[in-house]
Amino acid sequence: MRSERRDARRTAILEAAYAVLRAKGYRGATMAAVAEAASASKETLYSWFGDKQGLFRGLIEANAAQAQAALTAALAAAPDAVEASLVQFGEALLTLLTGERAVAINRIAAAEADRGAAFGMLLAASGRDSVMPRLAGLMADLELAGVVRLDDPADAADAYLGLLLGDLPVRRIIGVAPPPRKAAIAARAERAARLWLRLYAVTRP
Amino acid sequence: MRSERRDARRTAILEAAYAVLRAKGYRGATMAAVAEAASASKETLYSWFGDKQGLFRGLIEANAAQAQAALTAALAAAPDAVEASLVQFGEALLTLLTGERAVAINRIAAAEADRGAAFGMLLAASGRDSVMPRLAGLMADLELAGVVRLDDPADAADAYLGLLLGDLPVRRIIGVAPPPRKAAIAARAERAARLWLRLYAVTRP
DNA sequence: GGTCAACCGTACCGATGGGTACGGATTTGA
DNA sequence: TCAAATCCGTACCCATCGGTACGGTTGACC
Structure with a gap:
């Protein structure tokens, strides 16, 4: 071939x-x-x-496909407890977003944000817009399982993202934070899930 | 003169x-x-x-001084309830971090992150490193007032920042989100304070 | 009013990088 | 094995930008 x-x-x-x-x-x-x-x-x-933009547009698209696959894999390895899948999802997402690839790509978008936001749009389309539906699905599962009650799912998802990421992505993009270790990522994901559950759990622990 | x-x-x-x-x-x-x-x-x-770096270093430093003043003012307008000061602080911080100036400056640091992180360091020094102590002080006040109990203050501060900011700063830097309106900022700050208090309040509401 | 330093405008220099052109080598397909 | 297309390497063009030099002018200070 x-x-x-x-x-x-x-x-x-x-x-x-x-x-x-x-x-x-x-x-x-x-x-x-x-x-x-x-x-x-x-x-x-x-x-x-x-041209140069086209080259790096290709790079972004390739990376987006890769990222999608990683998230799918994280969700596919179905754990027994639905809560655990929230942690796994968080780990995968955090690993992606703080990794060298995503950071380098975000820096492109930042550098080119003035000349139209073409890169940014592309990045958002393959990033947030593909992540949020999965997160929403995950949370819907949790709600169906009777674990949580979400009056405003979008708000709850946003809160989870905030708890998970904090200002780490910005610090990575700015170049003042090194990529977090596996252990740090796991700890953050676990903490985000714990706090988020404390916020929205049906029965307060 | x-x-x-x-x-x-x-x-x-x-x-x-x-x-x-x-x-x-x-x-x-x-x-x-x-x-x-x-x-x-x-x-x-x-x-x-x-040189060019020196010029924009001067710009960053000037902006840092301005930002410090804005935060000080926000905290100085001492409200009756300590909880309200958390909202005011959040509004001020969100206004700063999503404003055109901070975004443009963050984009410089992102664009120059590879060539050493000089701008990033400067930005972090005048940004996070000056914000966190104030936030810590605010939270210490809340704890002294018996409103919350914080086993790990740094963790709690990070959670607050995450709830307040979410991924908005990144989306601003990337160029895919417009600067939020005053109403949206107020809503976010109010929500962050509410959720954060729900997490750490001594008596669960 | 005269002197001196700072400053504006402009012109200039060297380097760099995006994009194009071309000749020779290599692979592809029959 | 031969023809066609592709690709590598190199050289080239042109615009731009950081940084420097210089002459004329303005404003401050004595």
């Missing part, structure tokens, strides 16, 4: 683009540097992706 | 720098554009601030 090799090459190029992006930032990620890292020519880059 | 005029000129230049920054972003904020907006010469800019 020719398309297989093409796809592999494409992801290899995007991987090289990400490597340069992570090391040098968006403005430092020159097309020449990406081409060299990918052992490709600039002309190939332009022919495949149109 | 000559220094008065110098100070006024300096703040005028920084104001012009901010205007250009807001309109064009950090990379688009060329020294020439700032000079023109300030009716100054590039040479003056370089002589006063050293």
